[in-house]
Amino acid sequence: MDFRPHDLLWLDRPDAFVPAGGRPACLDGEGPVWLDGAWLARAPLVVRREAVISDRVPVGARGLRRNQRCAGYAWAGALVRHVSPAMLAQRVADDGARFASAAVDLPCVAALLALASRLNALGLEWGPAGGVGFWLASELPVLSPTSDLDLLVRAHARLDPAVIAVLNTLQESAPCRLDIQIDTGVGGFALSEYAAGAGRVLLKTARGPLLLADPWTALEAA
Template sequence: MQVCAAPPFVRESAVSCDARWRPHDLLRLQRLPAFDGEPAWVRDAFARAPCAVVRRALAAREYVAIGLRGARRSQRYGTWAASADILDAVAPEALARGQPLARRGALPAFIALAALQQNARSPLHEFVWGPTGSAGFELATKVETVTESSDLDLLIRMPNRLTREFAASLLDHLQTLARETGIRVDAQLETPEGGVALVEWAAGKSRVMARHARGPQLIVDPWADASCLR
């Protein structure tokens, strides 16, 4: 997030993440607390779509770290919601078969998503996955967020080890789709140690960046105690 509100709790109490809400889940909120330094666009954006995405940060037990998006790419705001104000949540995988409004289906990000949905032989279908970013937000809220240049961002649940070879095959499949649609298709693996970019794991690096509520960290194995998949 380019701007982030100070936490409404003492840092020493930020010791947990509520397991009910996972990073990239889209939350519908009945209220958004205001904090000092809030960007001017936030209230209009929340009125248009009272939703926020769970971000990776430790919080006090009664709070959850969230991110809001405005109408422009530069409008991103990290803030906090009270757990009691969450009405419901939509996980990315619940949007894997989502359809945009008919007039929006010709946008490249939605063309790429439709190609993934319709390709029964795609290696992606061996996993639990779903769209995040602007495509996921628009599918969940029906608020027009995707543009002609928007990426297609994907989250792939990966509780078990993914071999480098299969990761490379999956990356090649997504990069081919990206070339065909003229946009970036970025996938993040949700591992036991946090979010890891598919492109990093497929590259065979000795250490990869894992994004965790405790902060980003370079690690050797995101599945140190997990069984092997493929």
């Protein structure tokens, strides 16, 4: 199966995750090890934007706190569950009432519930990423009242300017900090940077960043 950046993956055994650089474990800023077998049994790994080598999937592990992050690789043969941002968006559409109580204390969840129907009406493939996506998929307590909402829109064809304008309006009027990333299939870029019309935008690809006036030209070249 092909996995895409921001997809969430679970392992059948903790040792199938190998930290980048061969370090035995990733430490948080205070010293104690947080990335252990018990955590990996519950928490998904996030697919990173990096070229795939053999059967190793580039992933990142995250803990409960913002400073708990560890880049690494997962053996493809040990993956037992896969959830994409689009699947999480469907979960919200099917069972949004389940998350209503959490929205009282978490503006990022309230924003997701409020925006979901408007995003669905645009006919785009979209979904929550970042901490909100991680929380929806795992139910681990990684969110706080100040957490951002990160949304991913997959658009392998150039988006109509009217759609860009609607997305930008949603981003500017959200009740919390909202960051929308557009994924072209070759790389990802920030909607806010593109909508600002500054000339060139930074497209993050598996082989490094590119500065482009039109981020979809990289897809056409590929």
